[in-house]
Amino acid sequence: MRHSKVVVRFAPSPTGFLHLGGARTALFNYLFAKKNNGQFILRIEDTDLVRSKKEFEQDIKDSLEWLGLKWDKIFYQSQRKEIYRKFLEQLLEEGKAFYCNHQKRAADDGFSGPHFCSLRDKCGEKPRFNDRFIIRFKTPRGRDIVFNDIIRGRITVNTETLGDFAIARSLKEPLYNFAAMIDDWQMKISHIIRGEDHISNTPKQILLYEAFKVEKLPLYAHLPLILGKDYSKMSKRHGDTALHIYKQKGFLPEAIINFLVFLGWNPKNDREIFSLQELEREFILKDVQKKGAIFNLDKLLWFNRNYIRKKNLEELIDLTRESFVKEYGSKFDLAFLARVIEIERERANTIVDIVKNSHYLFRVPHYSRDLLLWKEMDFNDVKRALLYAKELINKLSNTESDNRDKLKEVFLREAGIFDGDRGRLLWPLRVALSGLKTSASPFEIVYVLGKDESLSRIDKALAILIT
Ligand code: GLU
Numbered sequence: 455m456r457h458s459k460v461v462v463r464f465a466p467s468p469t470g471f472l473h474l475g476g477a478r479t480a481l482f483n484y485l486f487a488k489k490n491n492g493q494f495i496l497r498i499e500d501t502d503l504v505r506s507k508k509e510f511e512q513d514i515k516d517s518l519e520w521l522g523l524k525w526d527k528i529f530y531q532s533q534r535k536e537i538y539r540k541f542l543e544q545l546l547e548e549g550k551a552f553y554c555n556h557q558k559r560a561a562d563d564g565f566s567g568p569h570f571c572s573l574r575d576k577c578g579e580k581p582r583f584n585d586r587f588i589i590r591f592k593t594p595r596g597r598d599i600v601f602n603d604i605i606r607g608r609i610t611v612n613t614e615t616l617g618d619f620a621i622a623r624s625l626k627e628p629l630y631n632f633a634a635m636i637d638d639w640q641m642k643i644s645h646i647i648r649g650e651d652h653i654s655n656t657p658k659q660i661l662l663y664e665a666f667k668v669e670k671l672p673l674y675a676h677l678p679l680i681l682g683k684d685y686s687k688m689s690k691r692h693g694d695t696a697l698h699i700y701k702q703k704g705f706l707p708e709a710i711i712n713f714l715v716f717l718g719w720n721p722k723n724d725r726e727i728f729s730l731q732e733l734e735r736e737f738i739l740k741d742v743q744k745k746g747a748i749f750n751l752d753k754l755l756w757f758n759r760n761y762i763r764k765k766n767l768e769e770l771i772d773l774t775r776e777s778f779v780k781e782y783g784s785k786f787d788l789a790f791l792a793r794v795i796e797i798e799r800e801r802a803n804t805i806v807d808i809v810k811n812s813h814y815l816f817r818v819p820h821y822s823r824d825l826l827l828w829k830e831m832d833f834n835d836v837k838r839a840l841l842y843a844k845e846l847i848n849k850l851s852n853t854e855s856d857n858r859d860k861l862k863e864v865f866l867r868e869a870g871i872f873d874g875d876r877g878r879l880l881w882p883l884r885v886a887l888s889g890l891k892t893s894a895s896p897f898e899i900v901y902v903l904g905k906d907e908s909l910s911r912i913d914k915a916l917a918i919l920i921t
Contacts, residue, residue: 457644457670460492464518464525465634465648467499468511471696474749475649475680475688476514477521478714482677482742483647484523485715488734495641496525500532501633517697521707522730529641531633538628541636541666542589542621550665551621552576553587568617570595589622591632591661599657604645604675605742611657619658635659643672647739650676675739678718681746688749700754704804706765709757717747727760755803762799762808770795770808777809782816793902796858797894814888815902818911821889823918828881833919836882840919842872843883843896844912847905855905861897886915 464480466472472480487494496518500506518525545551554571574592597613621632628636638646638659646656653676663671682692694700700710711730719742721728728736762770771791778791794812802808813819826836846868847855854860869876884896887908893899900908 456673457642459642459644460487460490461495461642461644462487462492462647463495463497463638463641463643465497465499465637466514467502467505467630468507468514469502469505470510471698472514472517473695474697474714474717475695477517477697477710478680478717479648479677480518480523481521481711481714482675482719482737482739484525485733485737486645486647486739487526489737492644493526494524495643496528497637497641498528498530498532499630499634500530501535501628501630503532506532513698517701520701521697521711529637531637534633534637535626535628537640538622538633538636539625542625542628542632545591545621545665546589548665549592551589551591552618554590554618554620555587568615571618574618587624588620589624590618591621591658591665593618593661599660601656601660601674603653604673604740605678606653606676606744609653609656611654613657613661616658616661621662631655631658632662635662638672639663639666639668642670645675645739646672647675647677650679652676675742678743679746680717681748683748683750685746685748692749693751702806704806704808705754705758706761706805708761708764709754712757712761713754716753717749718742727757759803762802762805765799767792767795770799770805773805774809777806781809782813786816790902797898797902801894814890814893815899818887818914819889821885821918823915823921825889825891826882826885826915826919828877829875831878831882835878837916837919839872839879839882840886840912840916842868842879843886844909847900847908847912850900850905855900858898858901861901862895865897865900882915883912886912 462483464476464483466476484494486492496515498511498514500511542551552571552574554573556569556571570593571590574590593613593616595613598610599613600608600610603609619631620629622628634655637643656674656676660671680688682688684692688695694703697710708729711733712726712728715728715733715737716726719737721736722741765773771788774795775791778786794815795808798808798812801811823833827833831839846864850861850864854864865880866876869879872879880896884893884899887896887899887903888894894902903911
């Protein structure tokens with residue numbers, strides 16, 4: 455029997471910052487819920503009191519909000535201990551779970567074989583007070599557990615490979631498989647969409663559903679691993695993994711969303727740009743691929759450039775203004791800032807680039823006079839070019855100097871008149887205005903700086919020539 459309403463959950467443990475893999479799991483759950491008019495639950499799995507941190511919980515929530523993945527409900531496992539206790543007691547009473555004092559195997563992690571415990575038939579026996587016991591599930595022997603994964607098809611696991619797995623450290627300390635299953639059941643989760651690293655947990659959780667005689671089981675979809683370019687599992691070695699770092703580095707949430715969805719999904723045509731709203735309609739869970747998805751930073755940068763281009767100037771001002779003030783002080787007006795952004799956005803991969811790359815518009819860096827030389831020019835040629843440029847700028851009317859296209863037209867025309875090789879005018883002029891080897895073009899800089907500042911920078915260059 456299946457659930458009639460779609461309810462999904464993203465269930466992070468707040469033991470670290472939200473990473474790309476987690477964000478993708480959240481996104482796929484969110485999209486699946488939207489597509490099916492379902493509910494998207496955020497469940498903070500904070501039963502591990504030692505490793506769970508408020509700071510990480512906040513980071514997870516902030517990151518999801520930043521991405522625009524709104525949850526319909528939020529639950530905290532730490533507030534649900536009584537529920538788990540009740541169900542643990544039920545299993546113990548019914549002889550389906552038992553106390554075990556084989557401590558080394560407590561977390562079921564890192565031991566070599568499955569543990570079928572010698573105490574499994576002593577269910578219900580209370581441990582002596584001083585002994586450190588854990589609670590294990592009494593796994594039925596020799597059975598095949600079969601489930602149909604939406605992405606990977608039929609998966610069969612024999613219970614002999616599972617052993618009597620641990621479900622709680624004590625009545626007050628349920629472990630992941632148990633708490634997650636109880637919640638999935640109680641919250642009527644219809645589809646469990648999570649990383650492939652959880653496939654091994656699924657048969658254990660199915661056994662628990664059976665133990666409680668639950669009729670409606672969820673469907674499972676295990677998402678492919680995210681791999682680095684060398685096909686090994688994505689790690690810090692391949693690039694940043696924490697989502698907040700991408701925000702810090704000037705990536706837009708739209709770009710991250712678009713990038714993440716392609717880590718496993720594609721629309722089966724060559725369309726690449728999708729907004730979150732579009733994905734809410736287009737995303738099809740069963741089209742997610744089985745094979746690992748390769749993390750490609752260049753692709754992310756490409757998406758980001760794309761979305762930066764799509765933003766209007768007001769939006770970009772809002773996104774960068776604070777950083778501009780932090781970086782260059784507040785002695786600039788909005789009109790100036792708008793022009794800076796207008797020209798720098800075109801060269802920027804990130805929001806941070808827009809701010810950092812435009813430092814020369816706020817102050818001229820020191821540069822050596824050799825930089826003013828273009829090809830085989832000498833300093834006399836440079837001087838002639840700069841004087842010519844000065845005259846040209848002086849002659850510009852205000853309507854001309856306020857119009858980017860017009861400036862371009864005038865400068866290109868005049869550079870042609872000055873010399874067949876336009877670089878002989880444009881290069882020294884650009885260096886005089888920017889002090890840099892690479893910058894926006896001279897007519898764009900004049901557009902941003904205005905006539906007076908441009909002329910004063912040219913004068914400085916002329917002074918350098920004499921020294
Ligand atoms: N808390 C688990 C994790 O973060 C959840 C796994 C699941 O979705 O069941 O990996």
